[in-house]
Amino acid sequence: MCCLLLVCLYVGSMVVYRYTFFRDHPNTIKRRFTSVLCVSAVSPQVLLAWTHYIRVSPSPPLWALxxxxxxxxxxxxxxxxxxTIVLFLGPLTxxxxxxxxxxxxxxxxxxxEYEYISSVRDLRWFRNQVVAPLTEKLVFRACMIPMLVKCIGPTAAIFISPLFFSVAFQFTYTSIFAFIFIRTGHLVGPVLCHSFCNCTHRGL
Incomplete structure (x- = not known):
């Protein structure tokens, strides 16, 4: 139920506004930035409340979870x-x-340097390479997987957690991202891999 709540919060935050512009319009991107960043701030609190509710013992620090x-x-x-780069050798070639x-x-x-500065100033690039990977992995991996692992174990969590994401988005790569998070215990790996996939998918 907590995982479904996080899905509803994340997806709902992007559709709560009545958009008068198309998806890539700067106003639309800025509003969605605000929405998903607010959800990203709330989601760890949902995880923390869950650990207190089921009395996880010993209680690990929230940052570690x-x-x-x-x-x-x-x-x-x-x-x-x-x-991930090896996985994408075909498209890169x-x-x-x-x-x-x-x-x-x-x-x-x-x-x-010029390309880097122009990319960082482009809201679409910043959305695809920074905000989307970071917020999606925080909500759909870092906050959900600790709950799922505790309830159903790590192997099942690898395949169940993408179902929550696929309700909103897609399934295939999300299983890999879930595996990376469980295997390494770090958020940085899935975030960088997601960013790289977005970069390659959009033709660098």
Missing amino acids: LGIRLEGFVPATLLPLTL QLAIESPRGLFHDVKTALS
């Missing part, structure tokens, strides 16, 4: 992202082949 900690940070960051200027030139351009 959310996967926000320094212990094991480097491998939890690098290993899932490396494996296709982008390299189809690039009219060559892969080296595209990578150099993408890593340039």
Whole structure:
């Protein structure tokens, strides 16, 4: 029931406004930023209330439950992202082949200071690469999975947690993100992998 509540809060926050503009309009993006960031602030409190309600003992710190900690940070960051890049070698190779200027030139351009600054200032880029991965993983992984693992175990949680996300969005990759969160115990891995997937899916 708590997981369903989080789904309703997250999805409801994006449709609560009557939008007069299309999805990529700056006003729509800013309103959705405000909505999902508010839900992201409330969601950990739902998890905390749940731990008190069922009397989890010993009671772990909220930050640890959310996967926000320094212990094991480097491998939890690098290993899932490396494996995700390997998973996307096909699309990356296709982008390299189809690039009219060559892969080296595209990578150099993408890593340039001008490109970075212009990307950060683009609300659509900021939504796809920062806000969406961070808020979705916080709500649908960091807040839901500790509850599900306690109730049904880690293996079942890997496959059940994406069902809550698929009610609102999609299923396939979310199982991988759930596995990464359970395997590493860190939030950073799923966030970076999601951001990379968004980047690759939209053609870098």
